[in-house]
Amino acid sequence: MKSFNYISVVTLNQALEALQQEKENACLVAGATNVLPFIRYKKINNKTLINIRNLKELRYIQETDEKIFIGSLTTITDLEKSDILKKYAPALVDAARNFADPTTRNSATIGGNIANASPAADTAPPLLALDAVVVSVSKSGERKIPIDEFFTGVNMTALKPEEMIKEIEIPKNPANSHSHFIKLGLRNAMAISIVSAAAVLEIESGKIKKVRIALGSVAPTPVRGRTVEKLLMGQDFSDKVIEKASSRIHEDISPISDIRASREYRQTVASVVVKRALQKIGGIY
């Protein structure tokens, strides 16, 4: 039988109190777009649902000279419309535009998307490629977790039970300003990706000065394409170089076969998606 408790909070302090009190029993609910299907399919039970949907103080996109700060309760619609992100982190805007559908984007939040830690989370590859840092918070204070260390397994993160995500930091740099995200799904809307890829690229005098690649739905967690990155560093930017390096992406990923696609298909299209993301950015330079 389904059995849940419920606490509704409106301030961060109340949320942290509730988390401290409930610890492992706590289940934060913001947009509820993941939590309700989980309840329906009995993936979670006997939890205290902590409603943070109205926690307005964590809904913001701000900038300083060096960084962008995105509050965890920022909705995907907010990301889609942000001029700051369009300028400094376009890959994240691409991901927002491809996220579920416009209605779901009104509810779903960036904090929820990464806290759920689905291997297919749409905002994860851009955040990995953009070198983001997750700022978590609990009653004992704040902690910075580099996004590379944040995802620890399918639906598992480095967050402690009493912690929640406060915000996400993204550095402002030329590479991040030249970023792109591509998602391959079975349907244009509400699709869980078959393969997704984000890339950031800085080209100086025709040579690749900086490159970061990240993929979704091809491993238990969103992953970096480090082999391909190494092959590209310092090279002349050309279609041939991109194509050759992208074809080695299979060394960075470990896809499985599931209802959406086979392992072999994912390996094949991953290199194509990475190539296209890089070419698209190259075309902007």
Next chain:
Amino acid sequence: MNEINITVTVNGTEINAKVKPELSLLRFLRGQGFYDVKCGCEMGDCGTCTVILNGQAVKSCITLAAQADGGTVWTDKGLGVCDDITKRLQKAFVEHGAIQCGFCTPGMIVAGKAYIDNGGRADREEIKKAISGNLCRCTGYKKIVDAIFDVAEKIRKQE
């Protein structure tokens, strides 16, 4: 315990109710007799349960009823009485034959209203994106897009 008191204003009427924490807004609304909010996939895929919560379109099957406490909900039926754009959309859906079995219609109309409210123009590609989270199994998308396009264009001409 495990039940909470909520107050939600639905289509202008204040409703007080006791709900379980895990109850969806969809089940709550249907339980209160708002049968124009349809129950389709119940996992956010089909969009026929779309309503306006505190001014924004949401899928009520993936929203907790408890999260609507203190808030305002409008469904297709209520909007059809009070909201000009919705009235025009409902009329356009009939005129364009955009209703076959009618099961997706309430969600399509609310999604269309949200699109026009947010400044959406008479642009077929944009309209398709706006209703991309709403499934029609009679494959009647063309007429639905036509109906929303028609209303958006008439509004543009008035401006």
